[in-house]
Amino acid sequence: MNLTGTPPLVLVDMDGVQADLTAAFWAEFERRYPHGPTRADADTSRFWLDTQLDAEWTEAVHAVTTTPGFFATLDPLDGAVEAMNAMLDEGWDVRICTAPLLTNPTCASDKIAWADRVLGDGWGRRVVIAKDKTLVRGDILIDDKPVVDGDWTPTWRHVVFDAPYNQGAPSPFRLTGWAGWRETLTPLLGRAAA
Template identity: 45%
Template sequence: MPSKPLLLIDQDGVLADFDQGVRLAWRAQYHSEAPIGPRQHFYLRDDMAPQYHPQLHDIYTRPGFFATLPPIAGAVEALHTLLAHGLDVHICTAPISNYQNCVAEKFMWVEQHLGHEWVSRIILTKDKTWVRGDILIDDKPQISGSLTPLWTQWLYDAPYNRQYHDRRRVCWQDTASWADLLA
């Protein structure tokens, strides 16, 4: 690894709070808490009873959902800090297959929360194993694709990935967890 690692950073669950976005949208539409069980699975639907899946799908495919996701605490500040320390930081994100709103709105989110200059740092791909980098910070515990990754994954901490102890764990608010990157 070079002294300044090339960093790939996932968007949903690492920068943008997908779960909280669903909870807020559900509350606004149905005037009740989203029927989400304990977060044990990466995909939110897997922690919801099947009868709620159509409503969940409706929420995350509607216009405005991805654009208005709240930022994960500390994420925006962390990315600015990493860039200010000279790291080559890119946002590496996979759009949902119902791409019609998601793709443009992921760009909008980055522009709104990080600034226009960050738009050119977005790498949009369905297969992150094709992307070169030293470290990928991602909350998904099992990332698969058609190539052997060149990056090492650091797992972004989330309730649904805490059973995995095989990788380094990062949380933006725990600055000690990523302070090495600034050294």
């Protein structure tokens, strides 16, 4: 329980935190553009996929990410499924808090379908789709984006999910993978790690 007596509300981003967006993107990009750049050519210090390659490839990147159904096909990151379900078992209120790619016509519904398919039936009802995550209340937001900003001062503390592009993130809280989620998150919620 947090200070209000309710279970802690943990918000977890999807792409790059639970779902392996990078691997799915590069598999499809390299299939479509066999003579184009490869994953090794990407500037992984940049957050947005369409800025990781030269500008001449921006439209090709968008062609992949805006394909209907793309976001439903992502594989989970190692340990994500187990961690998400274990947090629920701890009695925490866990929600997937993900931003839609507005140029992909099925992105939002794909993400809901992904949650049910990968995490288990019922997880789709735990998905919050918000372009501005500062509008969503919570105790913690686990997100790979270096800075999560928006119109409001967030109620949550940003826990950065480690990635090459967020090494300079200003948040002092970092999760380097799902294996250590208890040790990182429980102290932030005022609990001792089990």
